[in-house]
Each structure stands twice: as structure tokens, then as C-alpha cells.
Amino acid sequence: MSLSPSLWTIPVSDSDAAAIVSRAQVLFERLRGIVSQHQNVRLASSMAAEDMVVIDAIARTGVPISVFTLDTLRLHSQSVALIDEVSRHYGLVIERVLPDAARVDDYVRHFGVNGFYESVEAKEACCHVRKVLPLARALEGASAWVTGQRRGQGVTRSALALREFDAPRGIDKFNPLHDWSEEDVWAYIHFRHVPFNPLYREGYASIGCDPCTRPVKAGENLRAGRWWWLQEDSKECGLHVQK
Numbered sequence: 001m002s003l004s005p006s007l008w009t010i011p012v013s014d015s016d017a018a019a020i021v022s023r024a025q026v027l028f029e030r031l032r033g034i035v036s037q038h039q040n041v042r043l044a045s046s047m048a049a050e051d052m053v054v055i056d057a058i059a060r061t062g063v064p065i066s067v068f069t070l071d072t073l074r075l076h077s078q079s080v081a082l083i084d085e086v087s088r089h090y091g092l093v094i095e096r097v098l099p100d101a102a103r104v105d106d107y108v109r110h111f112g113v114n115g116f117y118e119s120v121e122a123k124e125a126c127c128h129v130r131k132v133l134p135l136a137r138a139l140e141g142a143s144a145w146v147t148g149q150r151r152g153q154g155v156t157r158s159a160l161a162l163r164e165f166d167a168p169r170g171i172d173k174f175n176p177l178h179d180w181s182e183e184d185v186w187a188y189i190h191f192r193h194v195p196f197n198p199l200y201r202e203g204y205a206s207i208g209c210d211p212c213t214r215p216v217k218a219g220e221n222l223r224a225g226r227w228w229w230l231q232e233d234s235k236e237c238g239l240h241v242q243k
């Protein structure tokens, strides 16, 4: 498929092999450091490019970090297929955490199946049912969790630290790619032949649920295609809110 030149494309990095390996070593040490302090660590993977890097690093280091993904039942088919592909590729279990069916039914009755387009309240209610509550279930019993978030992903993440305290859950949260650039992520993916979502080749710089994600133009904020009908400061789904 030929792409419009105005769409975002996967960045090309000028990092050489030594620089990529050096960054990877830092990442590996971060993961080892996390599991040396915590017994039950879980990676919340949305199967984004960043998560693919962290999964690859988990597989290479053998650190005991379990992986789960929130299957909202509104994902692109490419994202669903990637879950199985990555499981096979690394021989690891990726737990699919589903929303509660009764709560989804309640949401649809109240707001409509695509009610999230109508208001911030309806969008937040949908994310709450399909993401926030399942995340809470997935993290029950965890002593820490890990994400693939980066500072460069937008205004809501510009102050991201390696280690945060998830106050509502009372556990540590780690962002081992917090200081990686978009180019760093893709350099690692290409260098290590890491599987990734084919939607990135179609201008999707950030991938969430199918109806709430669209391709972005070159030069736009990477998350501009997520909930594009909302203001920039509303572009989180409630998973990473610290209260």
C-alpha cells in the first residue's frame, strides 16, 4: 500500500550498533534492578512499539516480569493478532485481561456503543470500564508494575520519571524507557528484529482502540491520533493518572 507522504512514518535512527547495545544494557540493568527489589512485577503492555522493546528485554534477560495486555474488545484486528504473534515469538504467556461483560453492557445501554465520541464524560466512562477496572484487576497482588511510557509521547508525559509511586495502589511503578526517544525505540526494534504492529506502517504513531485511533500527519504530536476530537490534556485513558 502506498502512503501519503504527509503521514507520520517510522523514524530512521542514525544510532550505530554500539549505541543501541549500550542503551539496551542500561534497560536490562533497570529491569534487573526492579526485580531485585520486588517479588511480583507485571508489565502492562498495550502491544505498542515501546512495549515490544520491553518484552524483548524481558525475554533476553529472563527477568521474572509477567506480561498482560488489556483487551478492550475494541482493538484493531492487527493488535489482537500481534498478541499471539509475540507470544509465539518469545514463547511467553501474555495474559489477556478482558472487561467485565455486564459493565460493558451497562455502558452501551447508557451511552451507546460508540458513545465516547459525544463527551469527555462518555469517553472516560468507556475507558473506565474497558481499561481502568481491568487494569486494577490485573494488578491485584502485584508489588510493582512496569510500563513502556516515554517522556516524548506528549504533554501529559513530559515529566515522567523512571520510578514513580502509584499512590492509589500503594505500589511502585517503573517506566524503564522514560528517557528513550522515538528513534531509540525504532532503532532497537530494527536492530533486534522485534515484531511490531503493522499499523505503524500506515501512519499510526500511537495505537489504542480502533474507533479512538487514527493515523497522524508528519510533525504532529505522536498521540494526536488518539481521541483526536479531544484537547491534548484530555488524552489519557485513566491508566496512568496519579492521585
Ligand code: SF4
Pocket (backbone or CB within 6 Å): 072, 074, 116, 123, 124, 126, 127, 128, 130, 131, 208, 209, 211, 212, 237
Ligand atoms: S480508547 Fe475508546 S473504545 Fe477504548 S476504552 Fe477508551 S473510549 Fe473506549
